[in-house]
Amino acid sequence: MFCRDSESFALFLFSTDPRLIQTATQSGVGGVVVDWESIGKAERQVGFDTQINHDTVEDLARVRAATRARVLCRLNAFGPTTQAEIEAAIDNGADELLLPMVRSANEVETVLAWVNGRCDLGILIETEAAVERSGELARLPISRVYVGLHDLAIERKTANPFQAIADGTVERLRAAFEVPFGFAGLTLPDRGFPIPCRLLMAEMARLRCDFTFLRRSFHRDTFNLDLRYAIARIRRAMREAFARSTAELEVEHRRLLEAIATADGYFRARCEMNRTDAVQAASQ
Incomplete structure (x- = not known):
């Protein structure tokens, strides 16, 4: 089932701050993500302007105590630590686990067996292997799918996420899955560089996506704003996007493709600058 309207479209916030979480969930954010993914991430994402969190078991317990909203916990990629992370996440109140960097249906089946119905399991598609095996993954009893554009771009050796x-x-993957589906991330509708956020909102509506995350720039863009006002603006913009006709959304889709093509040079230059900075920092 694809998302039918903006009212069922969910926003998720990465945070471990109880006060921020309480305000956000009272303002229309559907849930909170505690992020444990850090193993090998710095090496994998060198040269890319990404965020690496180092949330802890204590962070998860604090978030769980602060809210009745849905709490998601992103684990590290499948490996030696996975089973212990599952137990710790469930013991500390996670409603749903997110498994990043999925490469095979067997990995997901193993995690589902370890979870054993005690909470939900969503997956992140951010490898070529997962894209190629999307048909197999779609047959598994997972709770949601999110396409991680940055890591997928890294695998494909392209600077433009x-x-x-x-x-x-993304459109082919959306067609493959019937569970809640999301991609990219959102900030205020009039922000987003070099891809305007309003174009991503229109694409989410065109593909009838079900959820997304409030991305890192959301915190920067809303630093001096009332959080309730900021979230209301995003939800209003999503309502407007879902209300557009098929023809209108196709026009916005073409504009998005043009913006992505135009942004190629910007992303290549940024990656080169970030790699140079990383090399210089390592040599000091």
């Missing part, structure tokens, strides 16, 4: 939208990968 939005290329998976432009080449149709």
Whole structure:
């Protein structure tokens, strides 16, 4: 079932701050993500302007105590630590686990067996292997699918993380899954550089996505704003996007493709600058 309207479209916030979480969930955020993924991430994402969190078991317990909203916990990629992380996440109140960097249905089946129905399991598609095996993954009893554009771009050796939208990968994946589906991330509708956020909102509506995350720039863009006002603006913009006709959303889709193509040079230059900075920092 694809998302039918904006009212069922969910926003999730990465945070471990109880006060921020309480305000956000009272303002329309559907849940909170505690992020444990850090193993190997710095090496994998060198040269890319990404965020690496180092949330802890104590952070998860504090978030759980602070809210009745849905709490998601992103684990590290499947490996030697996975089973222990599952137990710790469930023991400390996670409603749903997110498994990143999935590469095979067997990994997900193993995690589902370890979870044993005690909470839900969502997956992140951010490897070529997962894209190729989307049919197998779609048959598993998972709770949601999110396409991680940055890591997928790294695997594909492209600087532009939005290329998976432009080449149709995201749309094909959306068609493969019936569980809640999301991609990219949102901030205020009039922000977002070099891809305007309003174009991503229109694409989420065109593909009838079900959820997304409030991305890192959301915190920066709303630093001096009332959080309730900021979230209301996003939800209003999503309502407007879902209310558009098919023809109107196709026009916005073409504009998005043009913006992605135009942004290629910007992303290549940024990656080169970040790699240079990383090399210089390592040599000091």
